[in-house]
Amino acid sequence: MIKKIIISSLVIGTLVNSLYAKSSDLIEKGKEVAVAADCYACHTNGDGQKYGGGVPFPTPFGIVYSKNISPDKQNGIGSYSYEDFSQAVRRGVSKRGNLYPAMPYDSFHLVTDEDTKALYAYFKSIPAVSQKNKKDEVSFPFNIRMGLKGWNLINLPSNTFKPNPNKSKVYNRGDYLTNSLGHCGSCHTPRDATMAIDKSKHLKGNFIAGTMAPDISSSELRRQGWTQDSIVSILKDGYSKRGTILGHMTPITYHSLSKLNDKDLNAMAVYLLDSDEKIDEQPLTFKNHNKKDPGYTLYTGYCASCHGQNGQGIPNTAPAMAGNGTLNQTKPLNTIYTLVYGIQKQRYSQTNAFAAMPSYKFTDDELTNIVNYLQNTFTNLNRTYTKAQIVKFKKEVIEGAHDE
Amino acid sequence: MSTLKLTINGKKIDPIKVPEEVMMIEFLHEHMNLTGTKFGCGQGVCNACVIIVDNEDGTKELKKSCVNSTSVFNNKNIRTIEGLATKDKNNNLLKLNPVQEAFMEQFSFQCGWCTSGFLNAATVLIEELKANPIRKSDVEKVIEEALGEHICRCTGYAKYYKGMKNLILSSQGLTL
Numbered sequence: 129m130i131k132k133i134i135i136s137s138l139v140i141g142t143l144v145n146s147l148y149a150k151s152s153d154l155i156e157k158g159k160e161v162a163v164a165a166d167c168y169a170c171h172t173n174g175d176g177q178k179y180g181g182g183v184p185f186p187t188p189f190g191i192v193y194s195k196n197i198s199p200d201k202q203n204g205i206g207s208y209s210y211e212d213f214s215q216a217v218r219r220g221v222s223k224r225g226n227l228y229p230a231m232p233y234d235s236f237h238l239v240t241d242e243d244t245k246a247l248y249a250y251f252k253s254i255p256a257v258s259q260k261n262k263k264d265e266v267s268f269p270f271n272i273r274m275g276l277k278g279w280n281l282i283n284l285p286s287n288t289f290k291p292n293p294n295k296s297k298v299y300n301r302g303d304y305l306t307n308s309l310g311h312c313g314s315c316h317t318p319r320d321a322t323m324a325i326d327k328s329k330h331l332k333g334n335f336i337a338g339t340m341a342p343d344i345s346s347s348e349l350r351r352q353g354w355t356q357d358s359i360v361s362i363l364k365d366g367y368s369k370r371g372t373i374l375g376h377m378t379p380i381t382y383h384s385l386s387k388l389n390d391k392d393l394n395a396m397a398v399y400l401l402d403s404d405e406k407i408d409e410q411p412l413t414f415k416n417h418n419k420k421d422p423g424y425t426l427y428t429g430y431c432a433s434c435h436g437q438n439g440q441g442i443p444n445t446a447p448a449m450a451g452n453g454t455l456n457q458t459k460p461l462n463t464i465y466t467l468v469y470g471i472q473k474q475r476y477s478q479t480n481a482f483a484a485m486p487s488y489k490f491t492d493d494e495l496t497n498i499v500n501y502l503q504n505t506f507t508n509l510n511r512t513y514t515k516a517q518i519v520k521f522k523k524e525v526i527e528g529a530h531d532e
Numbered sequence: 533m534s535t536l537k538l539t540i541n542g543k544k545i546d547p548i549k550v551p552e553e554v555m556m557i558e559f560l561h562e563h564m565n566l567t568g569t570k571f572g573c574g575q576g577v578c579n580a581c582v583i584i585v586d587n588e589d590g591t592k593e594l595k596k597s598c599v600n601s602t603s604v605f606n607n608k609n610i611r612t613i614e615g616l617a618t619k620d621k622n623n624n625l626l627k628l629n630p631v632q633e634a635f636m637e638q639f640s641f642q643c644g645w646c647t648s649g650f651l652n653a654a655t656v657l658i659e660e661l662k663a664n665p666i667r668k669s670d671v672e673k674v675i676e677e678a679l680g681e682h683i684c685r686c687t688g689y690a691k692y693y694k695g696m697k698n699l700i701l702s703s704q705g706l707t708l
Binding site: 419424425428429430432433434437442445446473483484486 | 534552553555573574575576577596598599600601603604
């Protein structure tokens with residue numbers, strides 16, 4: 129009898145331990161999923177409680193605030209069953225009603241059941257915070273959420289992620305991270321008239337709040353000379369041989385991408401370049417200075433001390449201009465944004481940061497000269513803009529930045 | 533090489549050929565022997581190297597001499613720390629400017645590396661307040677806006693801050 133009791137106790141103990149290990153493994157996996165999906169950046173306001181929501185998202189229809197996703201019963205997801213949680217994350221329908229697609233459920237519908245379960249376990253395990261949800265400030269008729277049901281019917285596919293059998297495992301992992309958890313298309317893909325992601329222009333770049341979330345399609349990245357290594361570097365560290373990230377991408381790097389493991393980052397690079405084969409590094413473009421160009425005096429006057437006389441940059445101070453991805457974009461919107469507004473000091477991870485870049489009050493003639501000079505000296509674009517074109521771009525940038 | 537013409541501390545400099553890549557601070561040190569402006573971070577962050585540009589329209593600008601080359605100052609009228617005090621014809625010191633007095637009174641700085649940048653920015657602030665006085669309740673905020681980006685590693689900011697606050701509140705015409 130005693131022997132039976134001892135054996136039963138051992139079995140129960142082992143089972144409990146095993147269940148506990150499984151549950152803590154699931155929570156740990158959920159934490160990784162939450163990092164890859166960058167839940168923190170959108171659901172934690174600077175001065176607010178962790179995962180308490182309240183981050184404002186300006187949209188053409190008004191301001192939408194992210195919600196409390198901690199396990200608080202009154203304000204968060206404390207009363208959510210797994211099914212409720214899955215509906216909110218993947219179908220955009222919370223227990224309080226339809227969510228605005230500022231919550232990227234149009235990407236998260238691809239998240240697998242396994243990852244959604246892990247995510248649920250993680251968010252049930254974190255400390256509950258009682259931060260009250262802010263009411264969205266959306267104008268009529270967009271404040272009637274019934275309309276979102278129709279929007280979902282048209283724009284929300286029902287499938288979860290299916291690997292492409294013609295592609296490698298690494299590519300498929302990168303596809304999953306980029307398009308479902310990473311929801312990169314939320315910013316990098318243009319939206320159509322209904323504000324849905326325009327799938328025909330996947331990752332082809334999107335103009336948001338005065339800056340361009342650049343074209344990161346494989347053809348464009350290859351044209352600019354990106355490699356797997358330089359993509360991993362910019363995702364992980366915020367900077368690379370081909371330049372640094374800017375503005376709204378900074379918190380994404382800080383809270384999410386800098387914390388992904390190298391294998392996953394490499395998978396994203398493989399997917400983005402559509403190449404399992406390592407792409408060779410190309411020399412960084414510097415076509416020598418044309419000292420007769422009026423842009424030369426401006427470059428040496430304002431830029432060269434930090435970006436280098438020959439555009440070589442200074443590590444952890446200022447990125448190289450030679451071969452710089454921002455200069456190499458097909459429209460000079462981000463170059464103009466940077467010159468007009470400067471860049472605030474940016475912290476990309478716990479160990480990497482860049483100093484601020486000042487803004488410059490260039491005349492329209494000077495702005496035209498410096499933009500043309502930068503593009504023609506440090507990229508292969510060979511394009512000269514007229515003053516009228518530059519003024520139009522500048523107007524777009526300033527209006528976009530003011531709309532935010 | 534480009535030809536540089538400018539006025540430094542009220543004195544017109546004869547046109548001089550300077551390579552385009554020479555930063556203003558290097559020009560001041562090596563060509564003009566004006567070594568009071570200090571080279572700090574070299575990245576336009578610490579503000580130690582700030583000098584004053586007096587524009588023709590009466591406006592004033594503070595420019596970082598470590599990250600702007602000489603061409604930025606062509607045909608400009610600039611002031612450096614050497615030009616703030618009143619001097620006689622033989623360059624003998626007659627009187628410090630009020631900001632210099634206020635900083636000395638409080639022992640605002642220790643090693644002195646950041647002093648030139650602080651002094652130039654504080655001098656411009658006092659000149660602007662003479663033209664546009666502020667409410668007494670705004671003094672602290674205005675000092676912080678004008679000098680908050682200047683980095684000092686010795687005295688912990690409290691002393692320059694106190695010096696500036698005393699100066700603004702005790703000078704006639706700077707506050708309403």
